[in-house]
Amino acid sequence: MIGDMTAPGEAGGSFVAADAEIGVELTLNGARASFSAPARWTLADALREKLGATGTHLGCEHGVCGACTVLLDGEAVRACLVLAVQAEARAVETVEGLAEDDELAPLQQAFHEHHALQCGFWTPGFLMAATALVRNEPDATSERIREALSGNLCRCTGYAPIVAAVRAVLDERAA
Ligand code: FES
Numbered sequence: 222m223i224g225d226m227t228a229p230g231e232a233g234g235s236f237v238a239a240d241a242e243i244g245v246e247l248t249l250n251g252a253r254a255s256f257s258a259p260a261r262w263t264l265a266d267a268l269r270e271k272l273g274a275t276g277t278h279l280g281c282e283h284g285v286c287g288a289c290t291v292l293l294d295g296e297a298v299r300a301c302l303v304l305a306v307q308a309e310a311r312a313v314e315t316v317e318g319l320a321e322d323d324e325l326a327p328l329q330q331a332f333h334e335h336h337a338l339q340c341g342f343w344t345p346g347f348l349m350a351a352t353a354l355v356r357n358e359p360d361a362t363s364e365r366i367r368e369a370l371s372g373n374l375c376r377c378t379g380y381a382p383i384v385a386a387v388r389a390v391l392d393e394r395a396a
Pocket residue numbers: 278279280281282283284285286287288289290299300301302
């Protein structure tokens with residue numbers, strides 16, 4: 222339902238009720254996708270509940286833990302802080318899009334080789350944040366890797382293996 226939020230006599234302005242179903246079309250991991258969801262839904266909820274992209278995990282649900290990190294037009298964002306309707310006509314990438322067929326992406330392979338995960342719950346968020354870094358900053362220092370991943374929490378690994386995995390991918394690309 223769309224209504225007028227302006228006082229009588231004021232110009233312009235409209236709002237959408239939070240529970241109004243809104244149609245959204247976007248690109249998910251290179252394929253066109255569409256769904257309809259309440260206007261108040263976050264992108265994380267829509268990915269999980271409407272598009273089956275359950276690799277996008279939810280931890281804190283208020284922008285602290287990084288578990289829900291996805292790429293929006295190539296930029297790492299917290300999907301719990303983005304409304305689903307804000308993804309209209311944009312490109313969303315999730316952890317499901319990293320591997321090609323049965324072949325792990327280099328970052329996934331490096332995480333495996335460097336034991337950069339234990340419980341795995343937070344791993345998709347780390348992988349997506351690291352994907353943005355590797356793509357956009359091929360010359361990133363180890364300090365920069367730590368900074369770029371500082372918004373992602375992990376209770377199991379102590380972070381060092383994660384940084385080593387990302388470092389290995391950057392080094393291999395530079396070689
Ligand atoms: S669930 Fe989004 S940052 Fe924690």
